[in-house]
Amino acid sequence: MFFGKMRRLASRLSFRLTLWYAGIFILTSTVAFVFFYLFIISVTRERTDQELNQKIGQFAVMLSIQGVDELKRAAILESQAAGEKKLFIRLLYPTGVVFSSTNMSYWRDIDVDRSAVQQLLDGNDPVFQTISIDDRKNKVRVAYSIIGQDLLLQVGYSMEADTRIIEAFKRTFISTMAMLMITSALIGWFLARRALVGVERVTQTAGEITEEQLEKRVPTTGRGDEVDRLAVTFNRMLDRIQKLVAGTMEMNDNIAHDLKSPITRIRGLAEITLTGDGSIESFRRMAGDTVEQCDRLLDMVNTMLVISEAEAGVGKMTMEIIDIQALIHNACELFSPIAEDKGLKLECSSGEPCRIKGDRPMVQRVIANLLDNAIKYTPAPGRVEVMVDAGSANGEPLKIHIIDTGIGIPASDHQLIFKRFFRCDQSRSRPGNGLGLSLAKAVVLVHGGNISVESSRGKGSRFTISIPKFISASKSSDSNQPLSL
Structure with a gap:
């Protein structure tokens, strides 16, 4: 149990930070001690x-003035005055032979070093020498020195005072280090805990977040430090998660509603039959209605699969060269009877010939979805217009505009209409499943283009598809040829 607690303590970041702080402090203190120790010794x-x-x-001066005999007597007096266990003096011949010395009973282990004499x-x-x-x-x-002609001096001095100073320094250092180690550990623990308070708040908030409590957020201090930025980033992540969860729940509700309607009709038809x-x-009528409702369900499922595959890449x-004018013209011819039956005027302005490279059925489906929405949400008498802008330069994308005079889209819904199952008609009283614009955006993006909307409530809508034009290699090379006059 004790080892388990120690393992849990060792796994905590605050404990490891404390060890790092104390370890670095001890290391720097040891380096400082070594430096001062060597400095004191020096x-x-x-x-x-x-x-x-x-x-x-002093002895050299005495020798030159008073002679050898006075020097001998002065050496003995000097040794006795300093203490025979602290100082000794020898007079040597250049050969290293001693001819006079102070009391050497305490220093008998010290001989004359011939290498020093040399x-x-x-x-x-x-x-x-030490x-x-x-x-x-x-x-x-x-110390060895020449103090006169054919006369050498050996002086020895006990380093007892130096040793006491160094020992006192060692004792002071050890006691000071012990206190500083404890202090540094406490300070390190305090600083680590203080630095990790924000991380603890993030951890606590993450632990409190459940499926029903996504509104929880980490409190920030406003200091702008690393932990505060972590809290801000974590809160932004929670905001995105909350939006995703809300969108997923809304989409699930929409899917359930769109699945419930045809299934309810199928069951009702079967019950009536x-x-x-x-x-x-x-029974034939029931079978026909059942097939129709199943087709609606299959169309919705297949559309969802196409959107998912397109978004995932x-x-x-099947990419091919598409004549966009011909495709737009055919689409307008297809939807003209529907527009006429509703009392709308459908106009098609194809402009200059231009081509794109894409999947023909998918591009047809995008145009069909946009035309169907424009006719569906435009009351009579109204107008729907399809325009193709080929652009003035080769690098400019092709633009397809679908313009209507319908009920319009609120500005707050401009980004939402391209999401799956979103419908501005919250009552879902109009036919449709809210997948058409989502499919259109996914297909256009796969073709390297973009789709945008300009609309306001009661003033109609303008959807614009921007998609790269196809430029053949021969045309590109021709455009690079110099002009001849």
């Missing part, structure tokens, strides 16, 4: 060397 050694140099200078004779004056003695805590700093006289004619389309 300073204390330099101070000791200066003292030894000062004593060497360095002196080679011109390196003075020569310093010597460690077994079973002794304090090191010894030894079963309770009727049982004649062959009544997996639909199988």
